[in-house]
Amino acid sequence: xxxxxxxxxxxxxxxxxxxxxxxxxxxxxxxxxxxxxxxxxxxxxxxxxxxxxxxxxxxxxxxxxxxxxxxxxxxxxxxxxxxxxxxxxxxxxxxxxxxxxxxxxxxxxxxxxxxxxxxxxxxxxxxxxxxxxxxxxxxxxxxxxxxxxxxxxxxxxxxxxxxxxxxxxxxxxxxxxxxxxxxxxxxxxxxxxxxxxxxxxxxxxxxxxxxxxxxxxxxxxxxxxxxxxxxxxxxxxxxxxxxxxxxxxxxxxxxxxxxxxxxxxxxxxxxxxxxxxxxxxxxxxxxxxxxxxxxxxxxxxxxxxxxxxxxxxxxxxxxxxxxxxxxxxxxxxxxxxxxxxxxxxxxxxxxxxxxxxxxxxxxxxxxxxxxxxxxxxxxxxxxxxxxxxxxxxxxxxxxxxxxxxxxxxxxxxxxxxxxxxxxxxxxxxxxxxxxxxxxxxxxxxxx
Amino acid sequence: xxxxxxxxxxxxxxxxxxxxxxxxxxxxxxxxxxxxxxxxxxxxxxxxxxxxxxxxxxxxxxxxxxxxxxxxxxxxxxxxxxxxxxxxxxxxxxxxxxxxxxxxxxxxxxxxxxxxxxxxxxxxxxxxxxxxxxxxxxxxxxxxxxxxxxxxxxxxxxxxxxxxxxxxxxxxxxxxxxxxxxxxxxxxxxxxxxxxxxxxxxxxxxxxxxxxxxxxxxxxxxxxxxxxxxxxxxxxxxxxxxxxxxxxxxxxxxxxxxxxxxxxxxxxxxxxxxxxxxxxxxxxxxxxxxxxxxxxxxxxxxxxxxxxxxxxxxxxxxxxxxxxxxxxxxxxxxxxxxxx
Numbered sequence: 123x124x125x126x127x128x129x130x131x132x133x134x135x136x137x138x139x140x141x142x143x144x145x146x147x148x149x150x151x152x153x154x155x156x157x158x159x160x161x162x163x164x165x166x167x168x169x170x171x172x173x174x175x176x177x178x179x180x181x182x183x184x185x186x187x188x189x190x191x192x193x194x195x196x197x198x199x200x201x202x203x204x205x206x207x208x209x210x211x212x213x214x215x216x217x218x219x220x221x222x223x224x225x226x227x228x229x230x231x232x233x234x235x236x237x238x239x240x241x242x243x244x245x246x247x248x249x250x251x252x253x254x255x256x257x258x259x260x261x262x263x264x265x266x267x268x269x270x271x272x273x274x275x276x277x278x279x280x281x282x283x284x285x286x287x288x289x290x291x292x293x294x295x296x297x298x299x300x301x302x303x304x305x306x307x308x309x310x311x312x313x314x315x316x317x318x319x320x321x322x323x324x325x326x327x328x329x330x331x332x333x334x335x336x337x338x339x340x341x342x343x344x345x346x347x348x349x350x351x352x353x354x355x356x357x358x359x360x361x362x363x364x365x366x367x368x369x370x371x372x373x374x375x376x377x378x379x380x381x382x383x384x385x386x387x388x389x390x391x392x393x394x395x396x397x398x399x400x401x402x403x404x405x406x407x408x409x410x411x412x413x414x415x416x417x418x419x420x421x422x423x424x425x426x427x428x429x430x431x432x433x434x435x436x437x438x439x440x441x442x443x444x445x446x447x448x449x450x451x452x453x454x455x456x457x458x459x460x461x462x463x464x465x466x467x468x469x470x471x472x473x474x475x476x477x478x479x480x481x482x483x484x485x486x487x488x489x490x491x492x493x494x495x496x497x498x499x500x501x502x503x504x505x506x507x508x509x510x511x512x513x514x515x516x517x518x519x520x521x522x523x524x525x526x527x528x529x530x531x532x533x534x535x536x537x538x539x540x541x542x543x544x545x546x547x548x549x550x551x552x553x554x555x556x557x558x559x560x561x562x563x564x565x566x567x568x569x
Numbered sequence: 570x571x572x573x574x575x576x577x578x579x580x581x582x583x584x585x586x587x588x589x590x591x592x593x594x595x596x597x598x599x600x601x602x603x604x605x606x607x608x609x610x611x612x613x614x615x616x617x618x619x620x621x622x623x624x625x626x627x628x629x630x631x632x633x634x635x636x637x638x639x640x641x642x643x644x645x646x647x648x649x650x651x652x653x654x655x656x657x658x659x660x661x662x663x664x665x666x667x668x669x670x671x672x673x674x675x676x677x678x679x680x681x682x683x684x685x686x687x688x689x690x691x692x693x694x695x696x697x698x699x700x701x702x703x704x705x706x707x708x709x710x711x712x713x714x715x716x717x718x719x720x721x722x723x724x725x726x727x728x729x730x731x732x733x734x735x736x737x738x739x740x741x742x743x744x745x746x747x748x749x750x751x752x753x754x755x756x757x758x759x760x761x762x763x764x765x766x767x768x769x770x771x772x773x774x775x776x777x778x779x780x781x782x783x784x785x786x787x788x789x790x791x792x793x794x795x796x797x798x799x800x801x802x803x804x805x806x807x808x809x810x811x812x813x814x815x816x817x818x819x820x821x822x823x824x825x826x827x828x829x830x831x832x833x834x835x836x837x838x839x840x841x842x843x844x845x846x847x848x849x850x851x852x853x854x855x856x857x858x859x860x861x862x863x864x865x866x867x868x869x870x871x872x873x874x875x876x877x878x879x880x881x882x883x884x885x886x887x888x889x890x891x892x893x894x895x896x897x898x899x900x901x902x903x904x905x906x907x908x909x
Contacts, residue, residue, distance in 0.1 A: 321798050324791035327706040327727030327766055332790065404607055406714070407707035451715075452683055453705035455726065 180212025180514030192221025444535020734767030
């Protein structure tokens with residue numbers, strides 16, 4: 123398929139890996155970035171007038187759940203992809219906790235085929251299981267999974283408790299030059315917990331999940347990565363202690379990277395009992411704010427932001443985890459963990475930019491070149507606007523104000539604590555491999 | 570718009586029966602009773618004044634008054650209970666209400682019906698008030714967000730048990746009178762205790778000093794911060810029972826669930842008895858007039874010795890009687906006023 127040529131005119135172009143931030147044009151043809159610069163003298167089939175908009179590489183998500191196969195009532199690859207595209211994403215890595223799980227080449231092939239046919243305007247990179255059935259007992263055929271197109275390995279949500287097995291997994295992953303993406307949770311410490319083990323848990327009489335449940339496994343994983351030389355990516359880091367462990371490990375040269383999610387960067391445990399959308403309600407037990415790892419404290423957010431600003435944390439993942447309304451419309455202790463995150467990730471993170479906590483260029487790095495660097499095989503293909511890279515571009519309107527209405531969400535999962543939230547900043551268009559995957563009606567376009 | 574109870578609302582009296590003493594006018598702002606955290610001191614006083622009238626009714630030969638005649642109260646229990654359930658049911662019946670009792674654990678839940686659907690069914694059956702007990706903290710809070718029918722929380726998970734909190738405070742107040750500077754010691758599994766939590770809220774702004782006394786494994790990690798964040802500066806935490814009991818006016822051991830030993834919260838029942846049992850010897854450290862209370866059901870010989878449970882200082886049976894009066898008062902306030 124040959125895509126039409128596209129010219130983006132007069133955008134503020136930001137590409138952190140290239141050190142670019144300035145008003146210029148981007149020209150793309152045959153699905154690739156051809157050139158960028160001020161006042162390009164080219165004619166294209168499609169011209170987008172991008173005055174007032176920011177153009178940057180398309181976003182990359184290292185951690186999402188597309189639920190297919192097995193949980194199509196929560197999300198399908200098609201509906202998840204549509205939500206991701208609306209959120210500015212051009213590459214998404216889907217976690218293997220499907221049914222059956224992505225622990226064999228046939229299931230990975232299935233996901234890739236469905237993605238190619240149902241979601242052609244986004245790149246879907248499956249993450250393969252570390253252990254068969256995500257049961258933590260036997261390693262998968264990691265080499266075969268790599269050959270079938272897995273971009274990383276993870277038993278997300280059911281982390282490998284057996285440290286010896288994890289050591290062997292890291293040795294295999296190191297040989298394949300594919301990252302291990304780990305959800306760090308000591309299951310003995312977290313068992314029966316539903317929210318952060320802090321004052322809100324004490325207030326509500328619900329068992330908490332302590333920060334130590336995450337930190338003890340972060341420490342273990344770092345020790346194993348240091349020993350094996352594996353590339354380790356620690357996903358949805360949520361605590362101050364984790365940030366400090368990762369910072370120290372990176373300083374001594376361990377190949378460890380980390381991401382945080384938009385919700386862990388903007389919300390605390392207190393969101394479970396009180397919502398700005400429902401002022402005056404004393405205790406709301408909001409199951410939409412139930413997520414694993416749990417929302418933590420102001421002190422943790424402060425540490426995560428410091429970690430972003432000193433490059434301890436180099437990417438943001440959505441951990442997009444769609445659920446049905448039945449999964450959430452129930453008792454807090456029975457509700458599923460997870461937040462539907464694709465459609466609010468950028469806007470939520472813009473709150474941090476508007477409040478001066480992180481710079482816009484840093485935010486864009488977290489969504490583009492940061493995650494690209496983790497996906498070693500994708501680096502230079504996407505996450506950049508370099509000539510020759512895939513024409514994956516997001517156009518951003520950083521000053522548009524809007525309010526999240528669940529009726530407008532494309533994901534089947536409406537489970538987000540941001541419903542009713544007023545945002546400033548949105549995605550105006552998403553271009554994937556030179557094809558316009560989404561464009562807001564306000565964007566001026568000539569063909 | 571919430572209702573305001575005044576003397577013009579339905580009277581507790583009726584023709585042919587002796588009138589109850591008139592109530593002092595207080596403001597009642599609650600559509601539901603979920604916990605005591607949002608009760609003002611005036612509201613607690615109002616409940617107690619009404620409960621005084623109910624105690625008088627309970628002392629009559631014929632206990633039935635027609636205050637809630639024509640009202641229907643559903644009693645929906647998602648976990649086993651004998652005492653609280655009987656107490657609420659009798660309270661409703663003494664006030665003349667019709668009751669329907671649902672053992673939810675054996676009915677719709679087994680068929681996979683969600684909590685909200687079950688409650689919506691009761692609402693559609695035109696029930697006036699639902700009394701709910703549920704093993705999950707917050708279940709009644711989820712319910713009120715999706716229901717117009719009034720809800721009384723009869724215990725949710727480890728979170729709250731407001732009628733117990735009120736009856737405990739009522740019992741203490743009737744016995745001790747002035748509460749200023751008095752010391753209450755609540756002993757045992759604070760981590761899993763909805764009774765302790767509701768007592769903490771109810772005893773706020775009463776002048777009572779509350780000491781939570783428990784092994785470190787039974788105090789939630791976030792408890793000190795919670796006390797601080799919620800302004801509960803009348804509460805302190807103490808791990809040594811002998812220290813906690815010094816000069817205590819009220820001693821309240823909590824039930825020790827024996828399965829806590831399997832989860833490692835306590836090393837052995839024997840060790841727990843050695844360190845935390847309320848017995849006659851220990852009680853000597855408390856004030857001479859100290860009263861002993863227990864939310865029930867008791868494990869005699871574990872958290873409380875037999876002699877203490879049945880001693881002159883024990884108010885455990887009064888708690889049960891007062892519980893009916895308090896629940897009558899709550900039902901009167903919640904169900905006894907015209908729907909709007």
